[in-house]
Every structure is written in C-alpha cells, then in structure tokens.
Amino acid sequence: MTQTVDERPTPTTAPALEVREGRKSFGAVHALRGVDITVRAGEVTALVGDNGAGKSTMIKCIAGIFPFDSGKVLVNGAPASIHGPGQASAAGIEVVYQDLALCDNLDIVHNMFLGREMKKGLRLNETAMETKAADVLASLSVRTVRSIRQQVASLSGGQRQTVAIARAVLWNSKIVILDEPTAALGVAQTEQVLQLVRRLADAGLAVLLISHNMNDVFEVADSINVLYLGQTAAQVRTSDSTRAEVIELITSGAPSTGEAVQPRRDRPATSTTTNGSRPE
Amino acid sequence: MSTSTLPPASSPSPLAGAVEQPTFGENVQGYLSKIRGGDMGTLPAILAFLILSAVFVVLKPGTFTSFLNIANLFQQGAVVATIGMGLVFVLLLGEIDLSAGFASGVCGAVLAVTLTNKQWPLVAALPAALLTGVGIGLILGLLVAKVGIPSFIATLAAFLAFQGVVLLIIGNGGNISITNKAVLAIENQNIVPWLGWVIAVAALAVYVGLSLRRWRMRRSNGLLVLPLASLAIRLGAVVLLVLALTFVLNQERSLNPSRTSISGIPIVIPIIVVLALGLTFLLDGTAFGRHVYAVGGNAEATRRAGINVARVRVTCFVICSTLAAFAGIFGASRATSVDPNAGGSNVLLYAVGAAVIGGTSLFGGKGRVVDALIGAAVIAVIDNGMGLLGYSAGVKYVVTGAVLVLAAGVDALSRGRLRGAR
Ligand SMILES: Nc1ncnc2c1ncn2[C@@H]1O[C@H](COP(=O)(O)OP(=O)(O)O)[C@@H](O)[C@H]1O
Ligand SMILES: [Mg+2]
Numbered sequence: 089m090t091q092t093v094d095e096r097p098t099p100t101t102a103p104a105l106e107v108r109e110g111r112k113s114f115g116a117v118h119a120l121r122g123v124d125i126t127v128r129a130g131e132v133t134a135l136v137g138d139n140g141a142g143k144s145t146m147i148k149c150i151a152g153i154f155p156f157d158s159g160k161v162l163v164n165g166a167p168a169s170i171h172g173p174g175q176a177s178a179a180g181i182e183v184v185y186q187d188l189a190l191c192d193n194l195d196i197v198h199n200m201f202l203g204r205e206m207k208k209g210l211r212l213n214e215t216a217m218e219t220k221a222a223d224v225l226a227s228l229s230v231r232t233v234r235s236i237r238q239q240v241a242s243l244s245g246g247q248r249q250t251v252a253i254a255r256a257v258l259w260n261s262k263i264v265i266l267d268e269p270t271a272a273l274g275v276a277q278t279e280q281v282l283q284l285v286r287r288l289a290d291a292g293l294a295v296l297l298i299s300h301n302m303n304d305v306f307e308v309a310d311s312i313n314v315l316y317l318g319q320t321a322a323q324v325r326t327s328d329s330t331r332a333e334v335i336e337l338i339t340s341g342a343p344s345t346g347e348a349v350q351p352r353r354d355r356p357a358t359s360t361t362t363n364g365s366r367p368e
Numbered sequence: 369m370s371t372s373t374l375p376p377a378s379s380p381s382p383l384a385g386a387v388e389q390p391t392f393g394e395n396v397q398g399y400l401s402k403i404r405g406g407d408m409g410t411l412p413a414i415l416a417f418l419i420l421s422a423v424f425v426v427l428k429p430g431t432f433t434s435f436l437n438i439a440n441l442f443q444q445g446a447v448v449a450t451i452g453m454g455l456v457f458v459l460l461l462g463e464i465d466l467s468a469g470f471a472s473g474v475c476g477a478v479l480a481v482t483l484t485n486k487q488w489p490l491v492a493a494l495p496a497a498l499l500t501g502v503g504i505g506l507i508l509g510l511l512v513a514k515v516g517i518p519s520f521i522a523t524l525a526a527f528l529a530f531q532g533v534v535l536l537i538i539g540n541g542g543n544i545s546i547t548n549k550a551v552l553a554i555e556n557q558n559i560v561p562w563l564g565w566v567i568a569v570a571a572l573a574v575y576v577g578l579s580l581r582r583w584r585m586r587r588s589n590g591l592l593v594l595p596l597a598s599l600a601i602r603l604g605a606v607v608l609l610v611l612a613l614t615f616v617l618n619q620e621r622s623l624n625p626s627r628t629s630i631s632g633i634p635i636v637i638p639i640i641v642v643l644a645l646g647l648t649f650l651l652d653g654t655a656f657g658r659h660v661y662a663v664g665g666n667a668e669a670t671r672r673a674g675i676n677v678a679r680v681r682v683t684c685f686v687i688c689s690t691l692a693a694f695a696g697i698f699g700a701s702r703a704t705s706v707d708p709n710a711g712g713s714n715v716l717l718y719a720v721g722a723a724v725i726g727g728t729s730l731f732g733g734k735g736r737v738v739d740a741l742i743g744a745a746v747i748a749v750i751d752n753g754m755g756l757l758g759y760s761a762g763v764k765y766v767v768t769g770a771v772l773v774l775a776a777g778v779d780a781l782s783r784g785r786l787r788g789a790r
Binding site for chain 2: 151
C-alpha cells in the first residue's frame with residue numbers, strides 16, 4: 089500500500105520533517121488513511137495529488153490546526169507533538185495556507201509580525217518591525233511592493249503570496265510549507281513565486297510545496313510525494329522519474345507497471361522538463 | 369526627493385532602509401485617491417459637523433455659538449461619546465453591544481445606591497460602579513466568544529435584562545439623588561481658566577514634541593514618513609482647535625455674571641481626553657490593539673497566527689462595558705440623580721451612531737477611538753441645534769436616524785468599492 093521508496097543515496101542527517109502513518113478522520117470521512125512523507129533541509133519536496141486527495145488536510149495536521157488522529161511526526165528525527173499553531177511555530181514549522189490567512193485591513197509589516205510583534209516595553213516597536221520586514225523582503229529579492237506600509241487589501245495576488253511567504257521565513261523557521269502558492273496566479277507571477285520557493289530551499293530551508301501543477305513541480309522540486317485518496321502512493325526523486333509516471337501515480341495510486349517506482353534511467357524522458365535542472 | 373535615476377539593481381531595494389520619501393503634493397494626491405477609492409475615514413463626519421454648525425449659526429445667530437451653548441454641547445455629548453469610544457472596540461471585532469446604554473444605567477445605579485443609600489465613601493463607590501462594568505463585559509464577552517451566541521442576540525437579551533436590573537435597583541418610579549460633591553463636579557464644575565490654559569498648553573507641547581521626535585526618528589531610520597508640510601498642517605490644526613476651544617470655554621458664560629460666574633473647561637472634558645488617549649494608545653500602540661484589528665479583519669488568520677481570539681473578544685467587551693460604566697458616572701453627575709431610565713431612550717443608538725458617523729465600520733476591522741468623539745460632536749450639534757430651532761424631539765430623532773443611515777450607507781458602499789477594486 090504505502091511505498092515510500094525515495095531516500096537519498098546516503099542520508100547523512102535526519103530529515104527536517106517526517107510523518108509516518110498519519111491518519112485523520114472528520115466523522116465518517118476518512119480524509120487521511122495513512123500518509124508518510126520525508127522533507128529534507130535544502131530541498132523542495134512537492135506534495136501532489138488530485139483535488140480532495142487530502143493535501144491540505146495533511147499540512148493542517150502538521151501545522152497543528154487540527155492534530156493527526158494517529159501517526160508520528162518527527163522533526164529533525166525527534167518525535168514532536170504539535171497540538172496548536174503556536175507549537176508548530178516553536179518547532180520551526182511555518183505554513184503559507186492556500187486561503188492565504190492574511191488580514192486585509194492590516195499593512196504588510198503588521199501581517200508579517202501578527203502574533204509575534206516586536207515590543208519595546210508595552211509599546212509596539214514599529215521601527216524595528218518595519219526595518220526587519222524590509223530586510224526580509226529584500227533578502228528574498230522582492231522588489232515589486234511599493235510600500236510595506238500599504239494595506240494587504242491593495243496588493244495583487246502575487247504580492248499577497250509574497251507577503252505570506254515572507255511572513256513564514258521571518259522567524260528563522262526551518263520548515264516552510266506552502267499550500268498551492270501558485271494556484272491563483274498568472275504566468276509571470278507564478279514564475280516569481282517559484283523562484284522564491286527555490287531560493288528558500290537553496291538558503292537551507294526544508295520546503296514542502298503543495299501543488300497539482302506538474303510544470304511547477306518538475307521546475308522546482310527535488311523530491312515528489314504523491315497522495316492518492318488520503319494515502320501516500322509513493323515518494324520519488326524528481327531526477328529519477330518522469331511526468332508520466334507521476335501522473336499515473338496521481339490518477340491511479342500505483343505506478344503504471346504495478347510495482348514500486350524505481351529509478352528509470354533507461355526510459356526516455358517524456359516531452360518537457362524532466363529532471364532537477366532549474367533556472368537560477 | 370526624486371533623485372534616483374540609477375537602475376534598480378544598484379540602488380538599494382525600495383523596501384530596505386532608504387525609502388524615497390513622498391513629496392507634499394504626492395501625499396495630498398495619495399489622500400485624494402484614497403478618498404475616491406472609498407476610504408473616507410472621518411472626512412464625512414468632519415464635513416457634516418462643519419456644515420451643520422454653519423447652518424445653525426446662520427439660522428440661530430448668537431444662540432448656537434453662545435459660550436453657554438458650546439459648553440453645553442460638551443456636557444450633553446459626554447455620555448454618548450464615552451459609550452461610543454467603548455463601542456469602537458466591539459465594532460472593530462465586527463460585533464455589536466446593544467446593552468451598553470443600560471449597562472451605563474446599571475453602573476450609575478450602583479454608584480447612586482452605594483453613595484447615597486449605603487453611604488459608602490467615594491473611593492469605594494467609584495470602583496464598585498466601574499467593576500460592575502467590568503463584570504458585565506466579562507459575562508457578555510464569554511457569552512459571545514465562548515458560548516458562541518451571536519453578539520446581536522446576547523446583548524439584546526442583556527439590553528432587556530439590564531433595563532430590569534436598573535428598575536430593581538432604583539425601585540419603580542424611584543429616583544436616587546447624588547449629593548457627593550466630587551461626582552457632581554464632573555459634569556457641573558469647571559477648571560479655573562488659568563489652570564485650563566496651563567493644562568492645554570502643556571498637553572499641546574507634549575503632543576507636538578512627541579510627534580516631531582517620532583517623525584525625526586522614523587526619518588533617520590530610513591522609514592517612510594509624512595512630508596513635513598503635511599505633518600505641520602496636522603499638528604497646526606490640532607493646536608489651533610485646542611487653543612480656540614480653551615479660549616471659548618474660558619469665557620464668561622453665565623447669563624447673570626454679577627451673581628454667579630461660570631467659566632472654564634468643564635471637568636468632564638479632560639477626563640474624556642485622558643480616556644481617549646489611553647484607549648488610542650491601547651489600539652494603536654500595543655500588540656493587543658493589532659490583534660483587535662486582526663480579529664475584525666480575518667479571525668481565522670488571527671487564530672492561525674497563534675493568537676487567542678476568544679481572549680481578544682472578551683477583552684473588547686470588557687472595555688466596552690467599562691467605558692459604559694464611566695458614562696454611567698458622567699450621566700449620574702449631569703442629572704444629579706439616577707432614575708430607572710438612566711442610559712435608556714436614545715443613548716445607545718446615539719453612541720453606535722457616533723462611532724459609525726465618525727467612520728468606524730459596522731463590518732469590523734476599521735475604526736478609531738476619535739471616530740466616536742467626532743461622531744458624538746455631529747450628533748450633539750444636530751440634537752442641540754434643532755432643539756434651539758424649536759423642532760420637536762420627533763423631528764430630531766428622524767434627522768439623527770437619517771444621518772446614521774447615511775453614515776452606514778457610506779460605510780457599506782466604501783466597503784463594496786474596496787472589495788471591487790481588487
Ligand atoms: N474540516 C473538514 N471536515 C470534513 N471533511 C473535510 C474537512 N477538511 C477536509 N475534508 C475532506 O477531506 C478530503 C481532503 O480534502 P483536502 O485536504 O482539502 O484535499 P486537497 O487539498 O488535496 O484538495 C476531502 O474529501 C474533504 O472533503
Ligand atoms: Mg487543498
């Protein structure tokens with residue numbers, strides 16, 4: 089059933105994040121029926137699957153929005169019990185939700201620091217927050233925002249996504265989870281966000297990218313985890329697999345040959361991008 | 369300030385430190401386009417205030433602007449403004465408190481009973497009245513945030529119940545008079561003129577000094593600041609307004625000065641100013657204030673940010689009812705007694721109206737403490753001016769209702785426009 093084949097040839101350290109046999113039901117709905125994933129630092133791990141496969145549910149469990157009913161979550165190899173957004177943050181996990189979770193009526197700075205405001209005594213330290221927010225955006229090479237004191241309501245979709253991502257990396261987080269960050273974006277903005285995602289991993293973060301866009305996945309991901317009807321079908325390395333194989337896993341939950349996905353260097357690459365070569 | 373013609377790569381990111389400061393012209397343009405975009409803030413209320421005042425000055429020259437009447441306006445508006453300031457917190461959540469009027473009545477009744485009937489000293493009676501407000505807010509907040517009753521229903525029930533509580537405390541048809549000098553002084557005594565000047569000038573000096581220091585610090589840290597001209601206009605307007613009001617209120621306003629002299633700032637005004645400054649600091653300067661706005665903007669996002677949303681909600685209801693308790697004390701002082709209708713009739717609707725007319729949104733997430741003060745001024749002017757013109761209470765209510773609908777309409781339409789803009 090669960091064939092987690094992918095491991096790096098020589099895993100030197102424990103993965104940043106690991107889930108084993110995660111399960112979650114909403115009443116009679118078994119949304120997750122055994123999920124396994126390994127997310128390594130310095131890599132983008134893609135979580136793919138059809139609509140309703142359970143991707144969003146899985147990351148909400150990881151983030152403590154609601155906990156897994158059963159199963160194990162390991163952070164840096166150590167078991168972690170995460171029962172609330174605060175505990176997830178404490179464990180270095182930050183999530184950019186599909187439904188962005190920004191406050192439209194607050195400006196960029198206040199959104200980035202929401203819940204973790206910098207203070208001087210009782211007073212908010214606006215200067216420090218504004219400076220740090222500007223630094224983080226600059227370090228992400230974000231140049232598209234006019235003023236970080238404008239309300240989030242006035243931003244475009246791509247800019248909002250950028251703010252949400254910047255918010256996630258503001259906290260020296262180790263693991264950043266992004267739920268369909270490009271789903272609502274146009275071509276140019278998608279490209280910008282994907283480059284940003286890649287830069288996060290290159291900076292040493294463990295990135296978990298949820299998507300059902302194969303172009304996005306093959307463009308930035310190092311490893312692909314496929315979810316099928318609430319179960320993990322496989323986790324494969326991007327460089328070792330083809331688009332057709334991954335699509336087969338998404339649609340049928342099993343590789344086309346009926347066996348576990350193995351490196352298939354013998355097979356010719358189908359159509360476009362197939363492996364880890366990515367734009368810098 | 370527009371200097372950089374360098375390619376963006378060689379100049380620092382516009383976000384990192386060296387921001388390009390807007391010019392005065394750009395600032396004015398930005399403000400105008402914000403207004404066109406539907407975000408009008410307090411502008412309609414200020415315009416309404418000026419236009420209404422002008423109309424009453426023309427129709428009733430001499431009387432409306434008489435020094436006596438201007439002082440009257442403040443004393444009349446104190447209760448509504450105070451309840452309104454508390455309501456801003458609840459409205460920011462996107463909730464409502466319909467019971468705030470009668471909550472002020474309950475607290476006023478507690479003050480009257482403890483002071484007059486039980487002969488408590490003031491230092492015990494005042495805290496008793498204020499703590500009654502805290503308790504009421506706690507109950508309402510828990511009903512809304514923990515039990516999950518919509519605030520409209522929870523506070524409607526409380527509206528009815530508190531009306532009964534006031535009746536039970538005071539007794540049917542009864543009336544407890546207030547004789548404590550300190551309580552009576554709040555609404556009926558004035559600060560001696562020279563002290564009024566000292567307080568006004570000192571407060572302005574602190575305000576201008578702090579504003580300039582903050583501006584300089586932000587600028588030297590390379591953060592976005594208002595153009596100096598805009599800042600000067602804003603500070604100048606505040607200074608002028610405060611000095612003019614101090615001057616007017618310090619004039620002799622007794623109808624028969626040879627017998628009794630009345631002049632000076634009514635004591636209730638500095639009390640309200642201190643409350644307003646404290647609440648503004650809470651809302652603008654602290655993390656709690658950010659969380660209030662965040663809950664009103666997107667409660668789920670606030671929860672995911674690890675903030676205890678229920679606690680924020682309960683605290684806002686406590687603030688609202690506590691301000692109602694202050695209003696109850698002011699009301700008791702003004703009426704020199706507490707009767708079963710204290711905090712009743714139009715008090716609550718005027719207070720909600722004050723906040724909304726001032727620019728606080730009924731949809732949550734947008735509003736400021738001063739909104740309640742400006743809106744209360746508009747309502748006081750309508751109430752007072754139409755009274756002077758001899759209109760009946762019926763006409764006054766209809767006009768005030770129309771103004772409230774207008775304000776709520778502006779709020780709803782501007783919200784629609786902001787949404788549509790995206
Ligand atoms: N809060 C919930 N209550 C009940 N069912 C839910 C809830 N959240 C998700 N589900 C169900 O779980 C399944 C997986 O949903 P989701 O995780 O959103 O899928 P994906 O993100 O992969 O498209 C769906 O069948 C959905 O209806
Ligand atoms: Mg989803």
